[in-house]
Amino acid sequence: MSALSVKNVSKIFPALNNKNQSVQALQDVSLEVNENEFVSILGHSGCGKTTLLNLIAGFESPTSGSIFCAEKAVKDPGADRSMVFQDYALFPWLTVRDNIAFGLHLKRINSASIEQSVMHFANLVGLSAFVDSYPHQLSGGMRQRVSIARALAVNPTVLLMDEPFAALDAQNRSMMQQEMIRILAEESKTVVLVTHSIEESINLSDVIVVLTRRPGRVKAVIRVPEPRKMIEDTPSYLEIRKKIRALINDEHDISDTV
Ligand SMILES: Nc1ncnc2c1ncn2[C@@H]1O[C@H](COP(=O)(O)OP(=O)(O)OP(=O)(O)O)[C@@H](O)[C@H]1O
Ligand SMILES: [Mg+2]
Numbered sequence: 613m614s615a616l617s618v619k620n621v622s623k624i625f626p627a628l629n630n631k632n633q634s635v636q637a638l639q640d641v642s643l644e645v646n647e648n649e650f651v652s653i654l655g656h657s658g659c660g661k662t663t664l665l666n667l668i669a670g671f672e673s674p675t676s677g678s679i680f681c682a683e684k685a686v687k688d689p690g691a692d693r694s695m696v697f698q699d700y701a702l703f704p705w706l707t708v709r710d711n712i713a714f715g716l717h718l719k720r721i722n723s724a725s726i727e728q729s730v731m732h733f734a735n736l737v738g739l740s741a742f743v744d745s746y747p748h749q750l751s752g753g754m755r756q757r758v759s760i761a762r763a764l765a766v767n768p769t770v771l772l773m774d775e776p777f778a779a780l781d782a783q784n785r786s787m788m789q790q791e792m793i794r795i796l797a798e799e800s801k802t803v804v805l806v807t808h809s810i811e812e813s814i815n816l817s818d819v820i821v822v823l824t825r826r827p828g829r830v831k832a833v834i835r836v837p838e839p840r841k842m843i844e845d846t847p848s849y850l851e852i853r854k855k856i857r858a859l860i861n862d863e864h865d866i867s868d869t870v
Contacts, residue, residue: 615802616645621677637663639827652813660828661806694763702747709743715766733761753784
């Protein structure tokens with residue numbers, strides 16, 4: 613079944629006044645994501661990747677085209693699509709427990725089930741010993757684990773991730789990628805990840821979507837031959853990396869207006 617369906621979506625941000633021009637961020641983007649599939653979106657800075665996630669999340673509306681999550685038209689934000697942001701976006705005044713529980717309180721679930729769920733997801737991301745800590749007491753990698761636990765706790769149909777590991781150093785980033793593989797092996801999920809890292813997309817994805825420069829259009833859809841089992845520097849890894857690099861480097865600068 614299709615977990616997420618993006619159909620012919622374009623997005624134009626209108627001019628705010630007569631001094632600036634409207635900006636076309638996306639043009640006729642279509643995308644099908646199957647249940648439990650991991651899809652990465654790659655493309656140059658400013659090509660509309662965050663815009664695409666914001667449209668799927670329902671934070672913005674497309675200028676034309678439509679989006680369906682599990683066959684239901686996306687109109688507003690909803691718990692069926694949860695987002696993990698680059699800067700974690702945790703509530704600093706809440707403990708890890710209450711951060712993870714946040715979306716569950718909104719769902720009006722009873723407190724015993726909430727606690728059970730919090731402990732399940734804290735355990736899944738390896739933070740069961742830190743549920744009473746506050747975000748400022750955690751490292752960047754740990755904060756991002758809380759953010760992932762919070763996003764998963766509401767049992768979304770689709771997990772959206774906007775450069776979730778970009779703020780981490782190389783070592784932590786690679787560790788979080790391994791963690792993501794482990795978490796998804798335990799808890800199957802449909803994921804759409806925006807990243808600048810070709811390697812990250814190869815390590816994590818079933819499918820990699822390369823966008824053109826702005827206005828972002830789908831330039832290529834590439835299937836990873838052995839999803840989450842690719843080994844760096846093997847011939848098949850080097851081949852797919854070369855192919856994606858060529859697609860991205862092939863994109864030239866274009867004018868800044870619609
Ligand atoms: N709310 C907005 N109002 C006006 N223009 C916007 C808005 N959000 C994004 N844009 C414009 O749309 C284009 C795409 O932006 P977007 O943030 O989606 O790019 P991106 O691919 O995520 O870039 P990066 O890789 O740098 O994060 C940019 O030109 C940006 O200035
Ligand atoms: Mg972005």
